[in-house]
Structure formats: structure tokens, C-alpha cells
Amino acid sequence: MANQGLPIWEVFIRSKNGLEHRHVGSLHAADAEMALENARDVYTRREEGVSLWVVESKHITASNPEHQGELFEPAQDKVYRHPTFYKLPDELEHM
Amino acid sequence: MNTQDLEKKFQDRIDAGEKIEPKDWMPEKYRKTHIRQISQHAHSEIVGMLPEGNWISRAPSLRRKVALLAKVQDEGGHGLYLYSAAETLGISRDELFNQLHTGKAKYSSIFNYPALTWADIGAIGWLVDGAAIINQVMLTRTSFGPYARAMVRICKEESFHQRQGYEILLTLCNGTEVQKAMAQDALNRWWWPSLMMFGPRDEESPNTAQSVKWKIKRKTNDELRQQFVDNTIPQAEILGITVPDPDLKWNEERGHYDFGAIDWSEFWNVVKGNGPCNKERLAARNAAWDNGAWVREAALAHSEKQAKREELKQAI
Ligand SMILES: [Fe+2]
Numbered sequence: 085m086a087n088q089g090l091p092i093w094e095v096f097i098r099s100k101n102g103l104e105h106r107h108v109g110s111l112h113a114a115d116a117e118m119a120l121e122n123a124r125d126v127y128t129r130r131e132e133g134v135s136l137w138v139v140e141s142k143h144i145t146a147s148n149p150e151h152q153g154e155l156f157e158p159a160q161d162k163v164y165r166h167p168t169f170y171k172l173p174d175e176l177e178h179m
Numbered sequence: 180m181n182t183q184d185l186e187k188k189f190q191d192r193i194d195a196g197e198k199i200e201p202k203d204w205m206p207e208k209y210r211k212t213h214i215r216q217i218s219q220h221a222h223s224e225i226v227g228m229l230p231e232g233n234w235i236s237r238a239p240s241l242r243r244k245v246a247l248l249a250k251v252q253d254e255g256g257h258g259l260y261l262y263s264a265a266e267t268l269g270i271s272r273d274e275l276f277n278q279l280h281t282g283k284a285k286y287s288s289i290f291n292y293p294a295l296t297w298a299d300i301g302a303i304g305w306l307v308d309g310a311a312i313i314n315q316v317m318l319t320r321t322s323f324g325p326y327a328r329a330m331v332r333i334c335k336e337e338s339f340h341q342r343q344g345y346e347i348l349l350t351l352c353n354g355t356e357v358q359k360a361m362a363q364d365a366l367n368r369w370w371w372p373s374l375m376m377f378g379p380r381d382e383e384s385p386n387t388a389q390s391v392k393w394k395i396k397r398k399t400n401d402e403l404r405q406q407f408v409d410n411t412i413p414q415a416e417i418l419g420i421t422v423p424d425p426d427l428k429w430n431e432e433r434g435h436y437d438f439g440a441i442d443w444s445e446f447w448n449v450v451k452g453n454g455p456c457n458k459e460r461l462a463a464r465n466a467a468w469d470n471g472a473w474v475r476e477a478a479l480a481h482s483e484k485q486a487k488r489e490e491l492k493q494a495i
């Protein structure tokens with residue numbers, strides 16, 4: 085039987101409480117339950133996490149790298165959004 | 180932008196040390212080379228489970244058995260990380276398996292040699308995983324993001340593989356004369372095939388230059404092979420066994436070991452399918468795939484049934 089039947093899932097792991105879930109890779113599974121079980125075996129054999137998320141890859145909408153410029157370049161000339169843009173005297177502490 | 184400009188921009192990104200991600204523009208040859216290399220690597224991990232898996236039920240102690248079981252499971256995991264990385268380039272898992280099962284795809288020739296004694300399990304961990312580690316550490320800095328990330332994960336897991344193998348040989352070498360002879364015999368059989376794992380000599384591998392330019396490889400086959408020999412000889416000395424190479428000697432001037440000529444006719448013969456276990460390995464993979472079909476079918480049928488039941492519940 086074709087593996088096309090088994091959809092691709094993306095796997096996210098929270099390595100410990102207090103940290104966000106991070107993408108670690110993907111796998112094939114028939115449903116969410118199987119995806120979770122497979123994720124446990126494939127990605128957490130050495131206590132890599134305390135929580136797992138799985139989401140079917142087709143549900144992720146990704147930005148197109150060709151639109152990288154129009155999406156992200158406008159932020160480049162907005163240096164005034166960074167604290168270092170503001171010139172303050174050296175003697176000023178803790179700001 | 181025309182292809183030439185795109186290629187120039189692509190090379191500039193590589194030269195600047197940027198990583199390439201799956202949806203980025205890339206030359207067709209870069210994509211194809213990666214699909215081939217990553218899938219060969221994945222197949223090697225999966226087929227590599229076979230010679231060792233054969234010894235799990237015959238491991239001499241529970242300690243050895245859990246270690247070997249964990250190692251073989253890791254290799255399965257490595258295969259899965261790598262298949263996922265290859266899939267990001269637009270090839271399906273199905274097609275990848277199909278290439279392996281029909282014999283169209285290659286995997287590392289080392290796994291076409293048999294594991295005849297328990298000492299072979301030690302030699303495989305020490306030498307085969309040792310050689311793989313040298314290659315894989317280099318690949319953690321490869322230019323394609325998903326491949327590099329898979330390598331980081333894999334390298335973290337490999338070190339235990341090599342150490343458990345070396346410990347097996349250390350125990351045998353500190354044992355009876357018969358046990359030590361078994362370790363020596365394993366080294367005799369695995370040494371040359373391990374050196375061949377790095378691939379043909381630099382002058383015989385025409386793709387190396389392009390691979391280095393694209394930062395797929397960061398070192399040549401011969402450089403990696405030399406590094407392996409330099410690492411391994413002192414380790415053999417600690418074991419008190421010797422590699423089967425009368426020409427091996429330390430070269431003070433080069434600061435490296437010189438070693439004898441590799442029999443490349445043996446290498447090409449195994450690559451072409453005539454190694455001791457080529458047919459057996461392919462048959463085992465095909466059997467595993469075919470015998471697992473009902474599990475995949477059942478899992479899918481179950482998920483479809485669950486989904487329908489869920490739909491019905493919501494309709495009510
Ligand atoms: Fe591995």
C-alpha cells in the first residue's frame with residue numbers, strides 16, 4: 085500500500101516547562117494519536133521534552149521566500165525601534 | 180531574474196555562510212544532489228540496522244542487549260530524520276522507499292558485509308560508527324538547513340554507539356586468548372571496508388569540487404579518511420590489536436599515519452551488488468515493507484473510521 089495514505093505531521097517539543105514548543109522535524113502517521121506516539125519514539129528517546137505538539141503539515145501556511153523582501157525589509161530602516169537609536173549621556177545608568 | 184543571475188545570487192549566499200532552506204530558489208542540480216545524498220544516507224541508516232539487529236537476541240548479557248537494542252533503534256530514528264529532510268525537497272517517502280526496494284538507490288556498502296561473531300558488533304560500533312561520525316560531524320555544517328539540523332541531532336546520539344562498540348572490544352581484549360583472537364579477527368575483516376566508507380580517492384571523485392563549492396561537503400574523501408586513520412590507530416593500540424596493514428606507519432614529517440593501498444576493485448564490486456550480503460539485505464528490507472503493509476492499512480482504516488464517527492457525532 086502506498087505511504088501517500090499516511091500524511092506528514094510536523095512535530096514540536098517543549099524541552100522543559102517555561103520554554104516554548106520548538107519545531108524538531110516531521111513524520112508520517114495515520115492520525116493525530118499515532119503521530120503523537122511516533123513523535124515520542126522518534127524525537128524523545130533521551131528526555132528531550134515534557135510536552136509534544138503534532139500538526140498535520142497541510143494545515144501550516146508558510147510565507148513565500150520570494151516575498152521575503154516585501155515582508156521583512158520594511159523593518160530594516162526602522163532603527164528607531166531599537167533602544168540604541170536614542171543618544172543619552174553616559175552617566176545615565178540603568179536605562 | 181534569469182537562471183544565471185539566480186545561480187550567482189545562490190552562490191553568494193552559500194559563500195556568505197547562509198543556510199539554504201527547502202522553499203528557497205536552488206539550482207536543479209543542488210536539489211537533485213541533495214535528494215540523492217540524503218536518501219542514500221537515510222537508506223544506509225535503515226539497512227545498517229540489519230547486521231546488528233541479527234545479534235540482539237544473542238547478546239551475551241542484558242547490559243549488552245539493552246545497549247544494542249537502543250543503538251539499533253537510534254539508527255532507525257536516524258533514517259527517519261533523514262527521510263524527512265529529503266522530503267522537504269519535494270520527493271515522497273513512497274518514492275524514496277521504492278528506490279531502495281527496487282535496488283535503484285544505493286546505501287553504504289559497509290552494510291553488505293556480514294556480522295559473523297559477537298566481536299563484529301564491537302567492531303561495527305567502533306569502526307563503522309566511528310567513520311560515520313567523522314563524516315556526519317562535517318555534515319552538521321552543510322549548507323542545506325534540514326540536512327544540517329538532522330545531522331546535529333544524529334551526532335548527539337552517535338557518540339554512545341561508538342563507545343559501546345569499543346567497550347565490547349575492550350572486554351574481549353582483556354579476556355581469554357580466544358576472545359582476544361576474536362576481536363583481532365573482527366578488526367581484520369572490518370578495517371578495509373571501513374576505510375572504503377569515505378568513498379573513492381579524491382582524484383576518482385569528480386563531484387567533490389562542486390560539492391565543496393556548494394558546501395555540501397566541507398572536506399574531501401581522502402581528508403576524512405586520513406582523519407579516521409589518525410584517530411583510530413591509537414585506539415587500536417589501547418586494545419592491543421593491530422590493523423591488517425603492513426604499510427601502516429607514523430609519518431613524522433606529515434604528522435599523519437601513512438597507510439597501504441586500498442583494494443578499490445573490492446569496493447566497486449560491492450557497490451555493483453556483488454558483496455557478501457547485498458541480496459540478503461535487499462530481501463530483508465522488502466520483506467519488512469511487505470509484511471508491514473497490513474499495519475499501515477489498518478492504521479489508515481482506523482483513522483478514517485474515527486474521523487467518520489467524529490463527523491457523525493457533530494451532525495447530531
Ligand atoms: Fe546512525
Ligand SMILES: [Fe+2]
Nearest residue numbers: 254308337340
Ligand atoms: Fe550509529
